[in-house]
Amino acid sequence: MSAEVWTWIIVLATFALYLGIGYWARVQETAGFYVAGRGVPPVANGAATAADWMSAASFISMAGLISFLGYDGAVYLMGWTGGYVLLALLLAPYLRKYGKYTVPEFVGDRYYSNVARVVAVIAAIFVSFTYAVPQLRGVGIVLSRYLGVDVATGVWAAVIVTAFIAVIGGMKGITWTQVAQYTVLIIAYLITGIALSNFLTGNPIPQLAFTFSDFAVRLSQLQVELGLKEYVAPFQNLNLLNVFLITLTLMVGTAGLPHVIIRFYTVPKASDARWSAGWALLFIALLYTTAPAVAVFSKYNLLNTLANKTVEEVQGIDWVQKWSKTGLLKLEDKNGDGKYQITAAKDTNEITIDRDIIVLSTPEVAKLSPIVVGLVAAGGLAAALSTAAGLLIVMASAISHDLYTRIINPQASEATKLTIARVVILLVTVLAAPFGINPPAFIAQLVAFAFGLAASTFFPAILLGIFDRRMNTQGAVAGMLVGLVFTATYIVGTNYLGWPRFLFGISPEGIGTVGMLLNFLVAYLVSRATPPPPAEIQKLVDEIRVPKGAGAAAEH
Amino acid sequence: MSALEAYWKENLSLIRNLLIIWALASYVLGILLAEPLNAIRVFGGPPLGFWIAQQGSIYVFVILIFYYASRMAALDRKYGFED
Numbered sequence: 001m002s003a004e005v006w007t008w009i010i011v012l013a014t015f016a017l018y019l020g021i022g023y024w025a026r027v028q029e030t031a032g033f034y035v036a037g038r039g040v041p042p043v044a045n046g047a048a049t050a051a052d053w054m055s056a057a058s059f060i061s062m063a064g065l066i067s068f069l070g071y072d073g074a075v076y077l078m079g080w081t082g083g084y085v086l087l088a089l090l091l092a093p094y095l096r097k098y099g100k101y102t103v104p105e106f107v108g109d110r111y112y113s114n115v116a117r118v119v120a121v122i123a124a125i126f127v128s129f130t131y132a133v134p135q136l137r138g139v140g141i142v143l144s145r146y147l148g149v150d151v152a153t154g155v156w157a158a159v160i161v162t163a164f165i166a167v168i169g170g171m172k173g174i175t176w177t178q179v180a181q182y183t184v185l186i187i188a189y190l191i192t193g194i195a196l197s198n199f200l201t202g203n204p205i206p207q208l209a210f211t212f213s214d215f216a217v218r219l220s221q222l223q224v225e226l227g228l229k230e231y232v233a234p235f236q237n238l239n240l241l242n243v244f245l246i247t248l249t250l251m252v253g254t255a256g257l258p259h260v261i262i263r264f265y266t267v268p269k270a271s272d273a274r275w276s277a278g279w280a281l282l283f284i285a286l287l288y289t290t291a292p293a294v295a296v297f298s299k300y301n302l303l304n305t306l307a308n309k310t311v312e313e314v315q316g317i318d319w320v321q322k323w324s325k326t327g328l329l330k331l332e333d334k335n336g337d338g339k340y341q342i343t344a345a346k347d348t349n350e351i352t353i354d355r356d357i358i359v360l361s362t363p364e365v366a367k368l369s370p371i372v373v374g375l376v377a378a379g380g381l382a383a384a385l386s387t388a389a390g391l392l393i394v395m396a397s398a399i400s401h402d403l404y405t406r407i408i409n410p411q412a413s414e415a416t417k418l419t420i421a422r423v424v425i426l427l428v429t430v431l432a433a434p435f436g437i438n439p440p441a442f443i444a445q446l447v448a449f450a451f452g453l454a455a456s457t458f459f460p461a462i463l464l465g466i467f468d469r470r471m472n473t474q475g476a477v478a479g480m481l482v483g484l485v486f487t488a489t490y491i492v493g494t495n496y497l498g499w500p501r502f503l504f505g506i507s508p509e510g511i512g513t514v515g516m517l518l519n520f521l522v523a524y525l526v527s528r529a530t531p532p533p534p535a536e537i538q539k540l541v542d543e544i545r546v547p548k549g550a551g552a553a554a555e556h
Numbered sequence: 557m558s559a560l561e562a563y564w565k566e567n568l569s570l571i572r573n574l575l576i577i578w579a580l581a582s583y584v585l586g587i588l589l590a591e592p593l594n595a596i597r598v599f600g601g602p603p604l605g606f607w608i609a610q611q612g613s614i615y616v617f618v619i620l621i622f623y624y625a626s627r628m629a630a631l632d633r634k635y636g637f638e639d
Contacts, residue, residue, distance in 0.1 A: 066610075071590070074609035078582045081614050085578050088621040089571045093628075097639075210611060216602035232606040234590040244587050251582075269639040271632060274625035281621055285614050292610040545564055547632055547639035 003370035007146045010374035011381060014184055015161055018177045018385070022165030025173040030417050033170030034101040034397055040175055040266040046279025048175045049263040051182035051386035053080075053254075053284060055131075056138025059185055059383035064355030067295035070220075070231040072238045079250025081281060081288050086255040086459075087264075088277035094466045095261060097270040097544045102394075103258040103458065104402040110465040111473040112537055114407055119480055121398045123457050124258045129432070130446035131259075132391040136436025138384035145326065145360075146377040155436040158381075162389050163429040166396075167422045174389045175266060181382035186286055188379025191372055192362040193290040196297050199366040206293035219300040226307055227344050231296075238507070245510030252516055253451030256459035259390040262397075270547035298358045301365060306331075306351050307342045314340055319364035328354035392432065396425035442496070448509045449491050456483030456515025464523055469541045475527025483519030487512055563635040570627055574620050581608070581616040 027033050040048065058080070066073030098106055104124055108117025136155050143154030165173040193206045203209035210216070220231035229236040235243060254260060263280075264273040306314055311333055314320055323329040330352040331340055342351040363372040400421040405412060412420070435443070457480045464471040464479075491508040493499035501507065506514065532538070557565075585593060590605030597603055632638045 071606050071609060074586065077610050078586060078613050081617050082578065082582050085574070085617050085620050089574060089624055207611065211601050211607065212599050214600055214602070216606065217597075232594065232603050234587075234594070234605060234609075240587065244583060247582065247587065271625070271629060271639055274621070274628055278618065278621035278625055281618050285618050289611055289614055542560060545567075546560065546635075546637040548637040549639065 001370065003373040004147065006370050006374035007377045008374075010371070010378045011143075011147070014180075014378045014382065015157075017180055018161060019164060021177045021180055022169050022173040025165075025169040025176045027168075027170050027172050028418070030101075030414060030421065032172050033418060033421050034265075034393075034401060035262075036170075036172040036175045036266040038099075038266060038268055040268075042267050042272040042276035043279050044179050045175070045263060045267050045272075045276045046283055047182040048178035048266075048386075049260065049276070049280035050283035050287075051178040051185065051382065052263055052390035053260060053280070053387070054185065054287060054383050055387040056135055056142070056380060056384035058287065059189065060138070060142070060356055060359055060380050063291040063294040063298070064358035066292055067299040067358050068355050069237050070223075070229060071234045072236060072243060073292070073295065075238065075243055075246045075250065077288055077292060079247045080254060081284060082247070083251040083254025084277055084281040084284070086251060087260065088274055088281075091255060091261065091462055091466070092264040092273040092277050093270045093547065094544045095462070096264050096267060096273040097547060098540075099265075101262075101265065101401050102397045103261050103462070104398055105406065106465065107458075107461055107476075108402065108406065110537065110540065111461075111471075111476045112534065113473040113477065116461075116473060116477050116480075117402060117406065119477065120458070120461075121402045123453060123480075123484070124398045125395050127257065127450045127453050128259060128391040128394045129435075130443060130450050131257075132388055132395070132432055133435045133439050133443050134447065135384045135388035135391065136432060137439055139381055139388070140436060142377055142380040142384065146373070152437045155433055158385060158388065158436070159429055159433045162385060162392060163426055166389060166392060166425045166429065170421065170425070171262075171266060171393055174393055175263075178386045178389065181386040182283060184375075185379040185382040185386075186283070188372075188375040188382075189287050189290060192359070192366070192368070192376060193294050195366040195368050195372070196294060196362045200297045200301055206290045206297075210289075210293035210296060215300055216296045219296050219303070222300065222303055222307075226303065226342050228342070229344075231299075239505070241504060242507045242510050245506055245513045249455050249510050249512035249516075250451050252455040252459050253453075253512055256454035256457070256462070257450070258398075258454075258458065259387075259394045261458075261462075262394060263390070294362065295358060298362060298365070302353060302357070302361075303342065306340055308339055310339050319361055322364065323357055323361055328357045328360070392425060392429050396421065396428045399428070400424040449488070452487045452491060452508070452512030452515060453484065455512035456487040456519055460516055460519040460523060464520075466541065466544060468527075469538050470527060470532055471523065472527050472530055472533040474530040475523040475525075478526040479519040479521075479523030482522045483515040486518055487515035490515075559635050559637075563631065563637060566631055567628070570624065570631075574624055577616065578620055581613045586613045 031037050104117050104120035107120040136158050139158035140151035140154030143149040144151045194204050197206040197209045198204040201209040201213050223231050267276050334350050340350045343349045461476050461480050490511045494508045586609040593605035594603035
């Protein structure tokens with residue numbers, strides 16, 4: 001059977017699986033809808049968090065991105081993993097102990113202020129929306145690349161599957177489909193990673209081949225010979241300051257992203273939240289330590305196979321034909337010498353490689369069966385669908401729980417609350433679709449903003465809410481506003497208004513760290529100049545600091 | 557000092573120590589000292605600074621979280637704060 005037939009079979013089978021799990025996990029009460037009834041075992045929550053976290057971009061584009069950045073690609077590898085240490089040590093167990101439904105809810109209650117609650121609601125929706133749009137689009141792109149389905153049809157397929165699971169099963173349905181989606185995506189990624197590693201290095205474990213072979217050094221030398229940048233040398237694309245600040249912004253932003261935080265509300269106990277963060281990072285690390293190996297092996301193989309080879313030789317390779325057709329690989333013998341040269345200068349370069357090829361071409365390069373091609377497509381879809389679902393429930397719960405139940409109609413009956421929750425998540429999912437089909441051009445840059453915003457608003461507000469008993473509403477709100485306004489101004493100014501990077505040349509991707517520091521500083525100064533929070537809030541802080549049940553802590 | 561204060565103090569010092577290791581692995585060895593460390597190659601593999609930034613630091617992060625979870629489980633027991 002051809003790769004396309006296999007892809008249809010595997011994609012439809014996995015969609016049916018997700019819908020089946022969604023139906024099995026349907027819920028009838030708000031605790032089930034918002035936090036999966038707090039009955040998710042730590043290991044399962046770890047897998048769900050890993051799927052929630054790893055997006056279409058992590059699965060399809062990250063290894064390619066790293067292969068073009070060399071050492072500097074470490075900003076993503078460290079930045080998108082190191083935040084889990086902050087989450088496990090500083091946030092997750094305490095937020096689980098607090099035991100409510102959403103992130104804005106903690107901010108609003110801890111700072112005894114509906115102003116703080118509404119600021120957090122707006123930030124949560126904004127952060128999640130900018131992140132959700134590329135996920136829906138990712139589904140459309142994978143389906144169009146592999147199956148020739150129109151992108152719009154692909155996006156609607158994603159919307160229908162996600163809406164079905166989310167409306168009937170809420171967080172419980174999303175959680176258990178994410179567990180299945182993690183399984184699909186990690187199997188797909190590891191199969192191709194292992195096959196590629198075995199095919200090119202003779203060692204089937206990518207991490208070991210990366211650590212004990214000299215492929216990275218050979219790639220580095222090959223790149224230098226071809227006039228490209230040295231692969232293993234630091235700071236070739238980003239300077240030291242930016243590598244440092246982007247990594248830190250991504251780490252802190254990860255810990256502050258609401259869709260990641262709320263996953264830890266679903267485990268039974270506060271102590272489970274700590275273990276679950278460990279499992280989540282272990283599951284994420286399986287992909288994140290394979291990606292740099294795939295990046296090195298695949299890039300070396302591509303350059304070695306294509307550069308300075310004759311036109312006849314190259315055109316005879318079957319995967320070259322295939323990827324040229326998709327436009328992801330462009331070959332043009334500009335100087336007519338019968339060979340393809342790769343050069344750093346654009347006008348003489350004859351080989352243009354789209355970074356997505358690094359992952360997408362691996363099944364063909366390693367001569368794997370057509371089944372694996374279908375599996376890679378299903379893996380990319382699983383990564384996109386799982387992340388989209390996690391983001392959609394954050395947006396929906398911010399509206400239905402934080403705005404409706406907590407502010408507009410606190411007296412609503414359980415049945416009304418649940419109906420509102422279902423209707424809102426359906427509306428949010430459907431309304432996001434047009435943006436997935438035709439994403440506004442600024443959305444891609446806004447994803448960097450999502451991390452900067454999470455780092456400069458949520459992270460300090462939540463951290464201080466737990467670790468600084470004296471932090472009050474004035475300090476927290478002032479800190480969040482200063483962090484938000486500063487970070488937003490710098491990102492918008494340098495991206496859209498043509499401002500120079502006036503602050504030490506800091507990239508907009510790394511400015512969130514500065515916003516975070518300003519937030520901490522302003523929050524501290526303002527809180528010390530204003531009255532302390534009420535006694536019951538200080539008691540609440542003491543209670544969330546210990547895992548043991550409600551109220552008991554203060555007696556010790 | 558109450559049990560809660562003693563528990564919290566021990567927790568804070570554990571967090572501080574683990575975050576020092578977290579920062580050493582990523583920011584100091586993986587970034588600030590990446591260039592000099594790249595002069596070293598272990599087992600014929602890639603240069604050390606590059607390897608730490610793209611591989612080793614991630615292993616350290618995973619170990620740190622599991623270590624923290626197990627130490628906190630012991631601390632919860634010691635003070636009778638288990639959930």
